[in-house]
Amino acid sequence: MSVDPKLLEILACPGCRSSLREGDATLTCTGCGLVYPVRDGIPVLLLDEAERPG
Ligand SMILES: [Zn+2]
Numbered sequence: 001m002s003v004d005p006k007l008l009e010i011l012a013c014p015g016c017r018s019s020l021r022e023g024d025a026t027l028t029c030t031g032c033g034l035v036y037p038v039r040d041g042i043p044v045l046l047l048d049e050a051e052r053p054g
Pocket residue numbers: 013014015016017018029030031032033034
């Protein structure tokens with residue numbers, strides 16, 4: 001399930017306010033690289049839920 005493009009446009013990383021890039025059930029921050037989960041099409045933009053790359 002993908003994220004609404006209009007929603008994706010207004011979302012930003014809660015850590016660094018950069019834009020997000022959609023992946024496979026994830027949103028990846030283009031700034032700091034944190035990976036946020038998307039659950040049932042709803043982005044979970046919580047630092048506690050994000051995974052650090054690597
Ligand atoms: Zn970020």
